[in-house]
Amino acid sequence: MMEFRPLTYDALTIGEEFVSDTMLVTPEDVDTYTYAVGDDHPWFSGPSPFGGPIAHPTFAANQALRLRHSRYVVHAGLHAKMQFEFLEPIRVGMRVRSRGRVIDKYERRGKQYMVTEFVTEDDAGRPLVRGQFTQMLIPA
Amino acid sequence: MALASVPAVGHELPSLDKELTQRHIDAYSGVRTRSIHTDEAWARRKGFRTTLAQGMMSTAYVSEMMTRLFGAGFVRGGTMSMAFVQPVYAGDRLTVRGVVKELRAESGGTRVVVDVWCENQHGQKTAVGTASGVLS
Numbered sequence: 341m342m343e344f345r346p347l348t349y350d351a352l353t354i355g356e357e358f359v360s361d362t363m364l365v366t367p368e369d370v371d372t373y374t375y376a377v378g379d380d381h382p383w384f385s386g387p388s389p390f391g392g393p394i395a396h397p398t399f400a401a402n403q404a405l406r407l408r409h410s411r412y413v414v415h416a417g418l419h420a421k422m423q424f425e426f427l428e429p430i431r432v433g434m435r436v437r438s439r440g441r442v443i444d445k446y447e448r449r450g451k452q453y454m455v456t457e458f459v460t461e462d463d464a465g466r467p468l469v470r471g472q473f474t475q476m477l478i479p480a
Numbered sequence: 481m482a483l484a485s486v487p488a489v490g491h492e493l494p495s496l497d498k499e500l501t502q503r504h505i506d507a508y509s510g511v512r513t514r515s516i517h518t519d520e521a522w523a524r525r526k527g528f529r530t531t532l533a534q535g536m537m538s539t540a541y542v543s544e545m546m547t548r549l550f551g552a553g554f555v556r557g558g559t560m561s562m563a564f565v566q567p568v569y570a571g572d573r574l575t576v577r578g579v580v581k582e583l584r585a586e587s588g589g590t591r592v593v594v595d596v597w598c599e600n601q602h603g604q605k606t607a608v609g610t611a612s613g614v615l616s
Contacts, residue, residue, distance in 0.1 A: 372507055373507075373508075375504075375507055376504050376505075376507035376508035376537075377504070377508065377537060377540040377541065377544065378498060378499075378504065379540065379541075379543075379544040381544070381547060381548070383547075383555075389551070389552045390555070390556075394555065396540060396543065396544075397547065397554070397555055397558065398536065398539050398540045398543050401536050401539065401540075402508075402509075402536060405534075405536060415514070416515075416516050416522075416526050418564075418567075419534065419535035419536060419564055420535075420563065420564060421561075421562065421563045421564070422535065422536065422539055422561070422564075423559075423560065423561045423562075424539070424559060424560045424561075425558075425559050426554065426555060426556065426557065426558045426559070426560075427556070427557075428556055429555045429556060478526060
């Protein structure tokens with residue numbers, strides 16, 4: 341049974357790791373994402389140079405961004421920075437999951453931040469997207 | 481439209497306009513209570529004038545611009561680094577812009593590094609950074 345704690349600066353540990361659940365990339369999910377961001381590129385619904393429909397390159401970013409929710413109750417946070425390396429396309433029909441590790445936490449101008457590096461991979465463990473993000477913690 | 485050849489440093493890329501409705505934000509973030517993105521009362525309680533779009537939505541817009549210009553050379557091998565410098569609220573209109581910053585020869589082609597940013601309807605920059613794609 342998973343136990344969830346409120347996310348606080350003090351509770352966070354540099355080096356702690358997160359793993360998301362596995363997500364099947366369905367045509368409906370890809371379609372919802374493209375609606376949300378208003379991008380109707382034909383590769384997301386039909387043939388692409390990669391042999392079939394692919395997801396938007398940033399499709400799985402929320403899976404990575406929400407990694408901390410797998411352990412903590414997060415009252416609110418602001419996303420400060422985001423870096424991506426798009427290694428391979430995310431294809432419809434893949435099962436993907438994200439792994440992350442807290443690599444830094446710091447306080448600046450009275451605000452608290454955490455930095456997480458992540459990789460999103462397919463079910464064979466092949467990396468698809470790699471990057472890191474910085475989130476500002478908003479106290480409860 | 482995809483770039484037909486390697487652009488020169490200083491070349492301004494075609495801009496992209498985006499309207500952010502609450503419905504788009506809901507579809508992006510998933511409707512949840514106690515969310516600054518989808519629960520207006522909660523957003524106000526946290527000090528914002530209304531709900532905010534996730535910063536990540538701006539990375540999707542930059543990705544759209546880069547994919548349309550660089551095609552497979554962004555989807556496989558592209559990079560992006562963004563800082564979110566101003567909140568984006570439900571109802572805002574964003575314009576995504578890019579200017580070629582640097583060209584780097586690498587195996588398989590030329591990596592084109594672009595200064596990218598999003599600005600709102602008031603002309604304020606809301607996200608700034610760089611993105612790159614490869615043209616063969």
